[in-house]
Amino acid sequence: MKLRTKLIFLQVGTLVFAIAIFATVAMLFQTTLTLLDQGIEAKARSCLRTLLATADVPIAAEDPGSVRRALRVCGEGNQDDPDLGFIVAYGRNGDPLAWHGKLPKGGIPPVPDSKTSIVRHGNAVRGSGPVMIEGQQFGTLSLEFQGHRIDSWRTRFMIAAGMLLLLVLLASAASIAFALHIIAPLRKMIRFASTVAEGDLHSQVDVRASDELAQLAQGLNHMVGQIRQLQGQLVDASRSAGMAEVATGVLHNVGNVLNSIKTSAGVIHKQLRDSRLATLEKVNALLEAQQTDLGGFFAKDQRAKRLPKLLSVLSAQLLKEHAYLREESVRLQRQVDHAAVIVKAQQRLARPAPLSETLNLSSLLDAALDAEGPWEDLHDIKIRRSYEDAPSLVLDRHKLVAIIVNLLRNAREALTDQEEKEIHLAILPAQASIAITITDNGCGMSEETRMHIFEHGFTTKASGHGFGLHACANAVRELGGALSATSEGPGLGATFTLRLPLAQRRRRVTRSDLGCEIPSKETSDV
Amino acid sequence: MLRALAYIVALSALPAGSGATQEGALDPNTIVVVVSLKNPLKDISRKDLRAIFLMRSRHWRTGRSIVVFNAAPKSALRKHFDHTLLGFSPRQSATYWVDFRIRGTGIAPRSVASPRLLRRIVNKHVEAIAYMRAGDAGRGVRILRVDGRAPGDKHYALGRLSQVHR
Numbered sequence: 001m002k003l004r005t006k007l008i009f010l011q012v013g014t015l016v017f018a019i020a021i022f023a024t025v026a027m028l029f030q031t032t033l034t035l036l037d038q039g040i041e042a043k044a045r046s047c048l049r050t051l052l053a054t055a056d057v058p059i060a061a062e063d064p065g066s067v068r069r070a071l072r073v074c075g076e077g078n079q080d081d082p083d084l085g086f087i088v089a090y091g092r093n094g095d096p097l098a099w100h101g102k103l104p105k106g107g108i109p110p111v112p113d114s115k116t117s118i119v120r121h122g123n124a125v126r127g128s129g130p131v132m133i134e135g136q137q138f139g140t141l142s143l144e145f146q147g148h149r150i151d152s153w154r155t156r157f158m159i160a161a162g163m164l165l166l167l168v169l170l171a172s173a174a175s176i177a178f179a180l181h182i183i184a185p186l187r188k189m190i191r192f193a194s195t196v197a198e199g200d201l202h203s204q205v206d207v208r209a210s211d212e213l214a215q216l217a218q219g220l221n222h223m224v225g226q227i228r229q230l231q232g233q234l235v236d237a238s239r240s241a242g243m244a245e246v247a248t249g250v251l252h253n254v255g256n257v258l259n260s261i262k263t264s265a266g267v268i269h270k271q272l273r274d275s276r277l278a279t280l281e282k283v284n285a286l287l288e289a290q291q292t293d294l295g296g297f298f299a300k301d302q303r304a305k306r307l308p309k310l311l312s313v314l315s316a317q318l319l320k321e322h323a324y325l326r327e328e329s330v331r332l333q334r335q336v337d338h339a340a341v342i343v344k345a346q347q348r349l350a351r352p353a354p355l356s357e358t359l360n361l362s363s364l365l366d367a368a369l370d371a372e373g374p375w376e377d378l379h380d381i382k383i384r385r386s387y388e389d390a391p392s393l394v395l396d397r398h399k400l401v402a403i404i405v406n407l408l409r410n411a412r413e414a415l416t417d418q419e420e421k422e423i424h425l426a427i428l429p430a431q432a433s434i435a436i437t438i439t440d441n442g443c444g445m446s447e448e449t450r451m452h453i454f455e456h457g458f459t460t461k462a463s464g465h466g467f468g469l470h471a472c473a474n475a476v477r478e479l480g481g482a483l484s485a486t487s488e489g490p491g492l493g494a495t496f497t498l499r500l501p502l503a504q505r506r507r508r509v510t511r512s513d514l515g516c517e518i519p520s521k522e523t524s525d526v
Numbered sequence: 527m528l529r530a531l532a533y534i535v536a537l538s539a540l541p542a543g544s545g546a547t548q549e550g551a552l553d554p555n556t557i558v559v560v561v562s563l564k565n566p567l568k569d570i571s572r573k574d575l576r577a578i579f580l581m582r583s584r585h586w587r588t589g590r591s592i593v594v595f596n597a598a599p600k601s602a603l604r605k606h607f608d609h610t611l612l613g614f615s616p617r618q619s620a621t622y623w624v625d626f627r628i629r630g631t632g633i634a635p636r637s638v639a640s641p642r643l644l645r646r647i648v649n650k651h652v653e654a655i656a657y658m659r660a661g662d663a664g665r666g667v668r669i670l671r672v673d674g675r676a677p678g679d680k681h682y683a684l685g686r687l688s689q690v691h692r
Contacts, residue, residue, distance in 0.1 A: 057638050061646035092651070133636045134593045136653065 003186065007179035011172055018168045022161065029157050036150050040083050041125045044145045045118050047087070048127040051141050052116075055089060059131045060138035062091045064098045071100035085124060085144035089131075092138050104144070112142050123147030185213040189220060199478065201228040239398050250346040250371055256378055257339040264332040271325055276317045283310065338374050346371060356394050361427050361434065362387040364397070368404040369425070372412070379412055379421070386426040390434050393500055399475050400500075403483075406472050407438045407496050413461065414442030414494065433481070433499045441493040445485070453485050476500075554661025556677040557607060557684040558669040560645070564652040569671040572683045576611055578655060580622075581632055586653065594635035595644055595656035604637075606687050607657050659687060 001009075051071065058066035067089045086101035094111040114137060116129035124146050131139040185207040192205035201224055207217035286307075290297035298304040365387070375381045408423070415421040418441060428435040445453065445460070452458045454473040459466035476483040480501050487494040559575060561567055567586065570578075577583035584592055597604035600616070608614040614622060623634035638644040641662035648654045649666035660677055663669055669676070672683040 057636065057640070057643055057647070060651065061643040062650050063643060063646055066640075066643060134591070134633070136591055136593050136651075138647075138651070 004180070004183045007183065008176065011176050011179065014175070015168065015172045018172075019165075022165060022168070026157075026161060033150055033154055033157075036153075037147060040145045040147055040150070041118060041120075043083065044125040044127040044143060047084075047145075048116070048118070048129055048141060048143055051087065051089075051143070052129050052131060055141065056131045056133055056138065059089050059091070059097060059141070060133055062097060062139070068098035068100065071098055082149055083145045083147070085146045087141070087143040090140040090142070094140070097139065101144075109142060111140050114140065123151055182213070185209065185217065189213075189217060192217075192220060192224075196224055196227070201231055243398060247346060250342055253342050253372065253378065254339055257335050257342065257374075260377075261332055261335045261339070264328050264335060268325055268328050268332070271321060271328070275321055276314055279310070279314050280318070283307065283314070334377075338377070341370050344370075357397055358392045358394050359397055359400065360392055361390050361436065364400065365404060365425055365427070365436070368401055368408060371401075372405060372408050375412075375423070379415075381412060381415055381421040381423055384422060384424040386424065388427055388429055390427050390429040391502060393434065393502070395479055395500065399479060403472050403475050403479075403498065404436070404438075406468050407498070410469065410496070411438055411440035411442065411494075414440050414444075416442075418442055429502075432503070433501050436498040436500070437495055438498075439493060439495040444490050444492040444494050445487045446490055450485055450487055454483065552660045552678045553686050554659055555687040556660040556682070557603070557610070557657055557687060558660045558663050558677045559655065559657045559672065559684065560648050560663050560667035560669055561655050562648055562650070562652045563666065563668050565655075565668065567670060568668065569674055572611070572673050575672060575683075579607075579611060579635070579657075581626065581635065590653045592655060593651065593653045595647060595654060596635040596637045597644075597657065598637050598639040601639070602687060603657070603659060607684070610684055657684070 054073070055067060055070035058070045071087045071089060084101055086099055086103050088099040088103075088108055089097045090111045091097050096108045096111075099108060112128035114130045116127075118125060118127045120126070121144075124144050126142070126144045128140060128142040130137045131141060188207060189205050192203060195203045204221050204224075205217045207214045286303065287294070290301070290304075362385075365385075369375065369383060375383045411423045415423070420441065422441050424437075424439040426435075426437045426439070428437065449460060454469050455466070456470040457466040458470075473483045476498060482499045484497045484499075485494060486497070559570065565586070566588070574583060578592055579594060579596075581594065586592055597607065599620070604619075605616055608616065608619045612619070627633055638647065638656070641658050644656050644658060645662065645664050645667055648656050649664075660669070675682045677684070
């Protein structure tokens, strides 16, 4: 669960708890008000009972002064009780004798029924009862207790409750805002970490505060700066290593060519050493010795009779030698030319260049092929090219060359045991990316091998280290591209597809940006 | 001073034939039984009077209910009346009325401590009957003869409030 969700849950829980407490208090208050309300009714009943027992004589005597005193006694007993409305005593004929308290707006209310009753009138409790002495009614008492005070308390409580609820809501809102205020920088830092993890070491996290989170952000920025420096050093080291690797390959190829040249030179030397040119020299010496009597020599000497046949054979032999030497010299010339091309390619590949430069992919592929060639003569591998028109890319030249050279070597090694060896290079531009495919008809690979082909340390070669394709995959990812491998199975060849984005984005390159498919069972992408 | 004035007023209020002034001024401490002037009763037997104040007789001859008023329980007037008419000591009186109530027969007569209120009640209500000192009785009530004898007459049944009871 995310921190934000947790904090929101905490806030909601606190809010629910506060509302529960508030509801409990409201229920208690309502219960109290109900009890007070019932208390008013009880007070009215008690007061009526008391007055009926104590004011009966003054009422029976119909003496207003005494009645008023009696009522006042009861009223004064409730003097501190603001709930008391009024008390009215009526005589036997229904005329009011006296009253106490505050009469209602309509004046003295009419004499009530002659039976004792406690009834509610709105928020008031009205009680009345006959004044009885020995079963005879001598008058009537009526009183009222008001519930204004309870209403007032209820209103105050509602206002206080509303304010409290508002405060709780405001506090919760402030708390959530505070939580979000904390979470926002954290989310920034998480995004920043993701960006850094995707390889963008040039971004910075901006947290405008002066608290610990800001210190953390500064620490992250500093840390990423350090990583950027280290990465620069690593890039330099990697480039040097790549160049060294390419150079090693080139030297190896040059060495192979030199071997061929040495062989050709040896053949020429042997041919020249074993040449019949010496026989021709002997013929020439013989003729010079017979120069004084050249006619006699041809007429009488038996050697002169064999001389035409010898010259004929010698001529044929020398022509043959000449043809052989010419052919060998052509081969030698071609080997020298190959060496020159390799050296030139190496010079072209290894020339100082900025980190990223505009590259023509077909030229770059040809140069990489030349650096590893000559393919047909040296490796007996037929190269087939299918280059479609593709726009130029802005990429790290050395890194891309190292990748292609590595893939070409991988293809060449896969063809070792094949009779018909062929490598097919293709450039296939798409909407947002360009695919370079290198397909061989070599040993292929199983599904299990394909799944692990780019893992570090994984190799199927006896002398392999499992680093080449892994390094390739990493380099492709650094270029913002993707590398995948497909194979129909062992012995059925393999295709390595290198996808490079058209719009080179060094920051936050995603597969969707590249138009790459999600890796399926048939492909293994890196 | 007020009491003397009330006495003079009471005497002047006595109706003709009440017998109170025939032989001179009525002793204000004489116990008199009073009813409303609207009540036609003028004379009552001691027996009837006893039955009324023991709550055994509940209606006047007119059919109207009798409402009896007593003096305050511990007052000298009450003690004298209970002793003279009912033959009760205060303890017996209390026992009688408690028993009266417990048996569900009824409740004891309402006690009124104020002679003025008592006089007003009797004055106002025709069914009321009470006793008081002659000095407290006023113009608005009728003093009854008892067994044909007016208060102050020789052998008047209720006598006068003694010094002891006061």
